Amino acid sequence: MEKLTLVGDRQWVPLVTGGEVRRLDLDYAATAPCAAQVRDAVDEILPWYGSVHRGDGFPSAVCTELQEACRESVRAFAGARADDTVIFTRNTTDSLNLLAHALPADCEVFGFATEHHANLLPWERRTVHRLPVPDGPAHALALLDAALASAAPGGGGGSRLVTLAGASNVTGEVWPVAELARVARRYGARIAVDAAQLAAHRPLDMSGWDVDYVAFSGHKLYAPYGAGALVGRPDWLDAAAPYLAGGGATRHVDLQTVDWAPSPQRHEAGSPNFLGNYALATACELLHASLRSGLVEQEERLTALLERELAGIPGLRVHRMWDERHPRVGTVTFTVRGHEPGLLSAALSAEHGIAVRTGRFCAHPLVKHLLGDGHGGGNAVRVSIGAGITEQDISDFVWALAGLVERGPAWSYRAEGARFVPDPDPRPMPELSHGARVRLRAAERRERAVRTPVGAACGG
Numbered sequence: 001m002e003k004l005t006l007v008g009d010r011q012w013v014p015l016v017t018g019g020e021v022r023r024l025d026l027d028y029a030a031t032a033p034c035a036a037q038v039r040d041a042v043d044e045i046l047p048w049y050g051s052v053h054r055g056d057g058f059p060s061a062v063c064t065e066l067q068e069a070c071r072e073s074v075r076a077f078a079g080a081r082a083d084d085t086v087i088f089t090r091n092t093t094d095s096l097n098l099l100a101h102a103l104p105a106d107c108e109v110f111g112f113a114t115e116h117h118a119n120l121l122p123w124e125r126r127t128v129h130r131l132p133v134p135d136g137p138a139h140a141l142a143l144l145d146a147a148l149a150s151a152a153p154g155g156g157g158g159s160r161l162v163t164l165a166g167a168s169n170v171t172g173e174v175w176p177v178a179e180l181a182r183v184a185r186r187y188g189a190r191i192a193v194d195a196a197q198l199a200a201h202r203p204l205d206m207s208g209w210d211v212d213y214v215a216f217s218g219h220k221l222y223a224p225y226g227a228g229a230l231v232g233r234p235d236w237l238d239a240a241a242p243y244l245a246g247g248g249a250t251r252h253v254d255l256q257t258v259d260w261a262p263s264p265q266r267h268e269a270g271s272p273n274f275l276g277n278y279a280l281a282t283a284c285e286l287l288h289a290s291l292r293s294g295l296v297e298q299e300e301r302l303t304a305l306l307e308r309e310l311a312g313i314p315g316l317r318v319h320r321m322w323d324e325r326h327p328r329v330g331t332v333t334f335t336v337r338g339h340e341p342g343l344l345s346a347a348l349s350a351e352h353g354i355a356v357r358t359g360r361f362c363a364h365p366l367v368k369h370l371l372g373d374g375h376g377g378g379n380a381v382r383v384s385i386g387a388g389i390t391e392q393d394i395s396d397f398v399w400a401l402a403g404l405v406e407r408g409p410a411w412s413y414r415a416e417g418a419r420f421v422p423d424p425d426p427r428p429m430p431e432l433s434h435g436a437r438v439r440l441r442a443a444e445r446r447e448r449a450v451r452t453p454v455g456a457a458c459g460g
């Protein structure tokens with residue numbers, strides 16, 4: 001397999017306790033590091049950068065050709081059918097909102113309470129059949145079957161969409177997508193997969209699974225250049241009003257009428273994020289190969305090791321929906337009795353240079369179901385792995401966590417909501433260009449003035 005190498009991997013970061021350490025990123029589920037191959041591909045094409053579908057210059061011709069070729073890389077990565085449309089978006093949230101916008105007026109939506117907010121909230125304007133957290137994959141199939149059966153007595157007339165995550169961003173558990181698609185088909189329903197968490201860890205197979213739509217984000221696929229994709233059946237998308245109205249989405253305009261183009265252009269008005277789309281397609285090609293030549297097995301081994309080592313920490317509980325034998329991607333959420341999740345996460349970063357995540361991971365209903373409201377204020381710690389992580393990294397993380405659990409942090413922290421921040425924080429900002437340093441200092445001043453932590457938003 002072509003090894004995915006990562007930009008900024010093992011970079012030195014300062015510690016509050018003094019000195020520096022090589023950073024360890026265990027927060028791939030929020031955003032993965034950039035692959036060096038993706039960066040290099042973008043750098044290579046940058047001198048040829050020009051407008052897409054909008055210019056007669058030679059760079060425009062190059063970029064227009066490439067952008068259309070990128071759709072084919074994304075299509076192959078998704079395992080899509082030849083007639084599926086590939087629409088470039090900003091990210092998974094954007095893709096799912098686009099699909100929600102394009103649903104036929106009579107469409108009813110079916111989904112579980114386990115979803116990320118990006119796959120809970122866009123459907124709100126529809127009739128939504130929200131199914132409870134299933135206690136196993138077989139229960140999930142039974143719940144969906146029953147919901148579709150009771151919502152469509154006698155076969156029903158309107159359209160239906162089942163929408164679910166391919167893998168949970170909280171527990172990493174992989175959903176039985178193909179089996180759920182079979183249930184959906186029995187009732188003439190379509191199925192959309194939020195592959196934000198699955199796509200970097202398992203090959204996608206839309207046609208094999210008989211899935212109608214998938215959505216994913218480049219930044220979770222080692223391509224953080226601001227692009228994502230919605231791939232799927234074009235008919236609903238071609239019948240819907242354009243997601244955005246504007247240039248590039250039309251065939252002809254006069255002051256009385258507009259002749260809108262079919263998808264993908266119909267929903268891509270405005271100048272495209274060509275470099276983002278190019279980065280996404282490059283990552284898709286890279287991952288298409290890596291996931292079929294060892295990356296999946298390597299991540300499975302490391303996830304099993306992580307779970308075994310975490311089991312040795314007193315009071316630590318891993319949260320999952322289903323039986324521990326159920327397959328999962330390398331995402332593990334846990335709490336430790338008597339320890340604030342936010343404090344553990346802050347101290348891991350400030351004292352050990354290890355990045356994990358704390359909170360409810362934009363999946364509040366599922367986290368509440370798993371944790372209740374009690375300990376940790378309903379928050380947890382999430383650790384997530386991907387390409388480039390080694391056994392040594394897992395051991396280093398567990399060693400640092402075990403030390404914090406046993407002895408507590410070595411520094412003082414103040415609470416800001418569910419988060420904790422070092423107080424004081426003596427870490428110098430990195431040696432960046434003059435402009436970047438000025439911007440960082442300005443952000444720090446603003447933060448102190450309003451006491452709003454930069455980046456305190458939900459994040460996946």
Ligand SMILES: Cc1ncc(COP(=O)(O)O)c(C=O)c1O
Nearest residue numbers: 091092093116118169196217460
């Ligand atoms: C399962 C799932 N769906 C959707 C999203 C939203 O992705 P994005 O923020 O890239 O739109 C996330 C983000 O973490 C996620 O984990």
